Amino acid sequence: MAEQRLHGLRRRLERDPKLMATYKAGMEDLLVKGYAEEVSDSHVSRVNPQCGNLPHHPVLNPHKPDKVRIVFDCAARYGGTSLNDQVHQGPDLTTKLVGVLLRFRQEKVAFMADIASMFHQVTPNCHT
Numbered sequence: 001m002a003e004q005r006l007h008g009l010r011r012r013l014e015r016d017p018k019l020m021a022t023y024k025a026g027m028e029d030l031l032v033k034g035y036a037e038e039v040s041d042s043h044v045s046r047v048n049p050q051c052g053n054l055p056h057h058p059v060l061n062p063h064k065p066d067k068v069r070i071v072f073d074c075a076a077r078y079g080g081t082s083l084n085d086q087v088h089q090g091p092d093l094t095t096k097l098v099g100v101l102l103r104f105r106q107e108k109v110a111f112m113a114d115i116a117s118m119f120h121q122v123t124p125n126c127h128t
Contacts, residue, residue: 001078002053009057022068023058028071052078
């Protein structure tokens with residue numbers, strides 16, 4: 001399934017050279033930052049059978065035409081299961097905005113964080 005999606009992605013990128021260049025730069029950025037790693041063909045045959053390939057595709061924002069977001073499809077199913085099915089969900093930590101605003105005013109100092117790359121920093125245990 002992932003291989004079929006990869007071939008479809010390749011065809012789409014070959015039809016749009018600008019998208020291909022931007023997508024390639026985005027993938028290279030993931031490699032440079034250590035969020036992804038290149039896997040050799042010989043390693044693929046030795047990989048843990050519970051590990052697999054995760055399809056990905058570009059998402060374009062009309063307000064940011066020069067930026068491509070690479071999205072990994074964790075809901076893609078193979079053999080009746082997906083990565084989303086295997087990940088522990090945990091409690092709902094979504095906080096109501098009113099509560100955030102009220103707590104923001106309680107102390108003298110507030111902290112803020114940028115989690116833009118957080119989802120790319122998940123480390124699988126698939127190495128042999």
